[in-house]
Amino acid sequence: MAGLYVHIPFCESRCVYCGFYSTILSALRGRYVEAMCKEMELRKDECPEPMETVYLGGGTPSVLSGPELDSLFLYINKVFLKGGDTRSLEITMECNPDDICKAGFRLPPMVNRVSMGAQTFADERLRFLRRRHTSGQVGTAVRRLRDMGIGNISVDLMFGFPQETLADLNHNLDEILRLGVEHISAYSLMYEEGTPLYRMREQGKIEDIDEELSLRMYDTLILRLEEAGFEQYEISNFARPGFRSRHNSSYWSRVPYVGIGAAAHSFNGRDIRSWNVADIRQYVASIEKGECPSEAETLDEDTQYDDLITTSMRMREGLDIRALKPKYKEYLLKRSKRFLDSRLLQLDGHRLHLTRAGLYISDSIMSELMW
Ligand code: SF4
Structure with a gap:
């Protein structure tokens, strides 16, 4: 079993908190898509195991045109899925709610799971984050996806915004639960160095919320989602029975994966990690010459142990x-x-895991367990 990750680094605008590799420059989009198809051909023998999951992430995969997505899936199917029956696979595409709401939006037929960033249902916070969608578009997007036959939808939620209260979080939870989706990922707002959000905090324009409140929020989130029938199967991830993300679970279970596209990472499931250059121009130029622009490292035993701690201890x-x-x-x-x-x-028997109390300080526990 293995996974395929395809990175689409284009976004129409940049969110203030974003630390992912993405760009608003779309000039190279056509050549980038062609380069990804070529990279798949170049790396076709890299993973002998059958692909169980495919994940189009970004950036914003839903900014690609229908024909661009069609050519990508043609290659995904031909090179990695060998043209087989894909119905039992999990094939996820990240989409922005505003793209789904556009007239004429369609999903590639092979996609059977959609992951969408709602983040908050307060419109003024969405504007602050410079998200492009409105809170109302999230519900519309879910209805449109259901009409398209998508029975597995994941929605991302953020908490811990400056000045957010517990009542604000409860409102967000009411709204997200009303959507009736199968999977929820919930993250506290991160201040990554280099982002506009980080600079705002440095300049004293915004303040982090109180740590105690942040913990109460996380607690509320877990309690309310569990009450609503979600299982917390990972520190930040909640699923209805049978709807865990198979792709992300494979990262935490150290299953091999192949990453296609600029900045995409790959892992052979044992001791080799590699990553493509995080620069679209260099990526395209290199692939056009028939070379994969990647670097690799061999993990020694101590690093493999540390990786095992920081991945598997995240799981329930x-x-x-x-x-x-x-x-x-x-x-x-x-x-x-x-x-x-x-x-x-x-x-429990042979399984060492975090308790509910341990979840709140998981980072410090994991760092204590590392080599
Ligand atoms: S849509 Fe996603 S990848 Fe693009 S800027 Fe916003 S957070 Fe970053």
Whole structure:
């Protein structure tokens, strides 16, 4: 089992918090799509295992035209899916709600899951974030996707905005639950260096919310989504039964994946990680010459152990300690002791996982468990 990630780095405008590799310059879009098709051909033998999931992320994949998406899927199907039956695969496309609401919007026929960023249902906050959609468009987009036959929809929500209150969060939760979607990803607002949001905070124009309030928000989120029938299967991800994201779960379970496009990362499932250059011009020029513009690193055993901690401990099931060599198992159990004693970690049989209390300080626990 393996996954395919395809990176579409184009956006119509930039959101203030965005730290992803994306651009508003669309001049190279046609050549970029052709280059991605060529990259797939160049790397066709890289992953011998069958692809179980395909994920078009960005950027904003929904800014691509119908013909551009058709040619991408032609190659995805031919090169990596070998023209087989795709109905049992999970094929996700990230879309912006405003794109879905445009007249004439259509999804490539193979797509069976859509991931959409709602972020908040307060229009003034959407404007502050410089999102292009309005809160009303999220509901319209969900209805349009249902009409198109999409039975698996994921919506992203953010919390912890400057001056946000618990009542604001509860309103957002009411709205997101009214959508009736199958999957919700919820993240606290991050201030990534280099973003306009980060600069605003540096200049004192906005303030981080209080840490205690942020924890209460996370707690509220978990309680309300669980009450509504969602399972928290990962620190930031909630799904109705049977609707976990198979693609993202494969990242956390260290399944091999191939990343196509500028800035896309790949992993062989064992010890090699590679990444394409994060520059569209260089990417296109290199692929047009028949060369993959990527760098790779071989992970030593200690790094593989650290990666296992930071991926599998994010999952509800945690880490199967039988997968570790004796030296790492012994180290992990020793480092875990005080967290087990204070009920921040739990060992069920062979599985070591965070407890509900441990979720709130997952980053510091994971860093303590690392080599
Ligand atoms: S739409 Fe997504 S990728 Fe594009 S700027 Fe906004 S957050 Fe970044």
